[in-house]
Amino acid sequence: MKSLKFRKATVADVFPLSGLIQRTIRVSNARDYDRKSIDMLCAIFAPEPLTERIENENILLCFEGANLVGTVGLKGVYLRSLFVDPAFQGQGLGKVLTARIEEEARQRAIPEMMLHSSLTAREFYAALGYEFVELQSYPEGPFVLMRKPLNVHR
Ligand SMILES: CC(C)(COP(=O)(O)OP(=O)(O)OC[C@H]1O[C@@H](n2cnc3c(N)ncnc32)[C@H](O)[C@@H]1OP(=O)(O)O)[C@@H](O)C(=O)NCCC(=O)NCCS
Secondary structure, eight states, X not given: OOOEEEEEOOGGGHHHHHHHHHHHHHHHXXXXXXXXXXXXXXXXXXXXHHHHHHHHSEEEEEEETTEEEEEEEEETTEEEEEEEOGGGXXXXXXXXXXXXXXXXXXXXXXXXXXXXXXXXXXXXXXXTTOEEEEEEEETTEEEEEEEEEOOOOO
């Protein structure tokens, strides 16, 4: 990978961000969820609801040159909406984005990171030290609640 740049999302990023997330859901999550679930998940990340998320969450973007290639968010104690462009997966970017948001959580003195993993990402999070809590059922399909204690800075 060429050099990566990271910055916070603003509402001006909503269209490329929605495009990245919806593309990733259709390519990567379609392995584990049926068509109805995929359409519901994509609707959550349509530009209008995503604008509200950008305003209310801490969303980090990763660019390679001018291209948006990854994103992750932090809301309260929850790591949310981690997506890596399918063409850039398997090169360590998901791990880097997770580490950055965990560091941000530590600086906010959050003792434990929580997340709802897709079935697709479960093994990825397990490799990063997240423990299974429980399987949860949502209208969009099943998700896995996972947790990881953080060593909080004093
Ligand atoms: C999950 C996702 C973010 C991972 O990003 P990525 O950039 O491909 O992951 P990385 O290359 O950083 O992988 C980090 C480690 O996890 C492992 N890993 C990644 N995906 C894995 C999988 N599906 N199963 C097992 N291990 C996996 C890698 O082998 C790597 O291990 P290593 O450090 O020992 O080499 C990405 O695949 C994605 O966007 N998936 C679709 C969207 C999604 O489901 N997001 C989660 C929403 S909750």
